[in-house]
Amino acid sequence: GQRPSLLSSDPQGKRGIQGTDAAGAPGRRTSLQEDAQKDAPATEPLGKGEGLVWEEEEGRATLILTFTLRNARKAGLSKTAEVFETFEAGIHHFETRQAKKSKNTTDDLEFFVKCEVDNSYVSVLINSLEKVAEDVKTIREERVPWFPKKIRDLDKCHHLIAKYEPDLDHDHPGYTDPEYRKRRAFFTDLAFNYREREVYRKLNSLYPTHACKQYLDVFQQLEKCCGYQEDSIPQLQDVSRFLKERTGFQLRPAAGLLSPRDFLASLAFRVFQSTQYIRHSSSPMHSPEPDCCHELLGHVPMLADKEFAQFSQAIGLASLGSSDVEIEKLAALYWFTIEFGLCKQNGSIKAYGAGLLSSYGELVYALSNTPEHKPFDPELTAVHPYQDQTFQPVYFVAENFEDATAKLQKYALKIKKPFSLHYDPFTCSIEILNTPQKVKNMLSQMKEELKNLCFALENIS
Known part of the structure; x- marks a missing residue:
């Protein structure tokens, strides 16, 4: 995109004025740069590790500055x-505001500038700016x-995490023979229907005593x-429409397992990436990776609860712009909450994690005295x-979703980022x-919402 530049005739806004300078003297800028560099302290150009800038391509760097000009309306701004x-x-x-400690009222201004400059000029630019501001x-x-x-x-x-079928090598006719693939699909459908009925029936018998109220x-x-x-398989489109009406979440069919960063990013938009394959017939009551039973029986019912939906989105929002190290931590948080979380209800421990609610064996195990509860x-x-x-x-037990969301949001605030979202x-x-x-605009919107809520409260009372 375009980057507008102060006093620039360059349509891309990357290099400032090109050709002759504003005074018409081609060598004037070069002379000013040389003079500034002579006056500057003998320091190396600042790099992205020194807390001021980060480098872009071609040795360019982004620099954020704040400074104050006294009598800005006279000569300070031009300098x-x-x-x-x-x-x-x-x-x-480029943004200005009245200086907080001002003696000349409107003549003293505080500036906020975000600019792009050649990395070798960073130190000398700051030094030159300190002489006029x-x-x-x-x-x-x-x-x-x-x-x-x-x-x-x-x-x-x-970004998919590669998976393959270990019992089907590349020389197998299943890769090339359409008739084989058609027959295989037919038997897969039969197996799907059988497994879906078996899983549904056994899990449904446990839900009243093991699943949370929500x-x-x-x-x-x-x-x-x-x-x-x-005896029926829900359609993803119908389920997605149901979720959208309840909490704003929607299902998005995925071709396979996504990377943790991409999957968590989707949650920020209240989008759940859903797989579409069925677990192996050798283990119908447990799947080591997410499948259709896991998504429909485990995730969907909880995503339709407003408090849980907010908790899920909070993890997604925390992931945006986070480092790889933080993504790994958020993935662990996701695992022990949304996938295998437990909570307290009416003096008992109940399951809300999708990995438990879609696995008969682990659901029984998780609520027994065998594992450790923290x-x-x-x-x-x-x-x-x-x-x-x-x-x-080990399983982690939340007091309730509201408490878990508050703790998660507090944790997310500690993730270091140069901005808020x-x-x-x-x-x-x-x-x-x-x-x-932008923060002021956000506060203005919140004030309007608070006014409406206060008005509604007055009408009720």
Whole structure:
């Protein structure tokens, strides 16, 4: 995209003014740069590890600055503009506000500037700026991994974890013979129907005593509205429509297992990536990886609960822009909550994790006295090792979903990022709150919502 530049005739806004300078003297800028570098302290150019900038391609760096100009309306602004012009800085964002400690009222201004400059000019630009402005400060901004900002960007989140069938090598006719594949699909359908009935019947017998109340309430609605029955297979489209009306979540068919970063990113938009294959016939009551039974019987009923949906989205939002190390921790949090979480209800421990609610054997095991039960603490849960090939030796128990969500959001605030994020449910997009004005706009919207709620409360009382 284009990057507008202060006093720039360059349509791309990357290099400032090209050719002759504003005064018409071709060598003037070079002379100013040389003079500034002579006056600057003998330091090496700052790199991304020194807390001020991060490098872009071709040796360019992004720099965020705040400074104050006294009597800005007279000569200060033109001198400051000359500094940015001299070092060919491309201005990404330029904002002014009245200085907090002002003696001349409107004549003293505070500036917020985000600019792009050649990495070799960073130190000397700051030094030059300090000669014409006061309280020059830099704000740290780290390079962060790409993340989707609009729901359509999820099309780019397609990093699959490779899986293969160990009993079907590349010379097998199943890879080339269409008739074989057709016969195989027919027997797969028969096996699917049998396994679905068996799994549904046995798990349904456990739910009244082992599943949490939220799950039981929604499961009845799914039987009534979406064809959840022992002898029928629910359609993903019908189930997705049901979820959308209840909590705003929707199902998105996935070709296989996604990477943790891509999968968690989808949750931020209230999108659940759903697999479409069935577990192996040798183990119908447990699947080491997610399948159709796991998604429909485990995840869907809980995603239709508003508090749980909020908890799920909170993990997704925390993942956006996080480092690989933090993604690994959030994946562990997801594993011990959304997949294998337990909670307290009426003095008993109940299951809400999809991995438990879709596995007869582990559901019985998890609520027995055999495994260890620990209170849910995001700091400890995030670094606890988990087991994906057999039952868990440890399960974490939440007081309730509201408490778990509050703890998770508190944990997410500690994840270091150079900005805060806000999800806009009207546009299904992520807004980056990286300027004071964006935060002010958000506060204004919240004030209007609070007014409406207060008015509604007055009418009720």
